[in-house]
Amino acid sequence: MTGIMQGKRGLIMGVANNHSIAWGISKALAAQGAELAFTYQGDALGKRVKPLAAEVGSDFVLPCDVEDIASVDTTVDAIKERWGALDFVVHAIGFSDKNELKGLYADTTRENFSRTMVISCFSFTEIAKRCAPLMNEGGSMLTLTYNGSTRVIPNYNVMGVAKAALEASVRYLAADYGPKGVRVNAISAGPIRTLAGAGISDARAILSWNQRNSPLRKTVTIDQVGNSALYLLSDLAAGVTGEIHFVDAGFNITSMPTLEALRR
Ligand code: NAD
Secondary structure: OOOOOOOOOOEOOOOOOOOHHHHHHHHHHHHHOOEEEEEEHHHHHHHHHHHHHHHHOOOOEOOOOOOOOHHHHHHHHHHHHHHOOOOOOEEEOOOOOHHHHOOOOOHOOOHHHHHHHHHHHHHHHHHHHHHHOOOOOOEEEEEEOOHHHHHOOOOOOOHHHHHHHHHHHHHHHHHHHHHHEEEEEEEHHHHHHHHHHHHOOOHOOOHHHHHHHHOOOOOOOOOHHHHHHHHOOOOOHHHOOOOOOOOOOOOHHHHOOHHHHHHO
């Protein structure tokens, strides 16, 4: 198979099932010739991820829980041993206690604040630090964020704060690794029905609001996010780093409900 990712090898972190954004990204990359390694969190998800990896021709599937830094080290060591080098990494990992993805942000506990920040934000920095030495000029790193980082989205709460820090990390990491020719970007995806998305209270109402009020009058799919990720991870985006790229049917540019919605 030939394609724009031919000869490139990358690590995909965050596939839980075939609805995951990371799976949409994996399909787009594999269709363009990329060779992929996958991580999964826990045996139950491993049973889902292994057959998906096989669908895109990969038998390189490793357990990794980012709360346990030793498992991140083991993952990166395994990549080094098998491939020696890495062209790209996708971080599509987020978690917060769903009891705090409703109600007031002010009620966030110290324990869940710290855990959310470590898993959803700091893990990207830890992974970047470990993967950068395996990358040459042209390397690319990508994480996933959401508009709740800069705007108040009902119930997104502490995840919004973590995504704000994640977006700042993208800029600092882009500055750190830019001189080495390695790019660091994020996609800010519109709401999509996924396992993580379902943890946010009233997720359906948010999806429907986006669908009715975005300029394109729809919500985005994992395949659309996948194609934008393909661009950012490929040499087509060789001049792009430190960028938060919206793939949200344009919702982020709106300032009020559409007039149709108001008149309804
Ligand atoms: P998903 O549930 O399919 O993926 C989330 C992944 O995070 C899972 O694979 C899960 O195993 C992994 N994860 C959680 N804790 C982990 C840990 N301790 N160690 C390792 N992995 C861990 O949901 P998704 O919506 O595809 O989420 C992927 C990313 O996209 C997340 O960062 C999410 O915040 C972001 N995002 C999602 C949406 C949406 O509406 N679904 C919108 C914008 C951004």
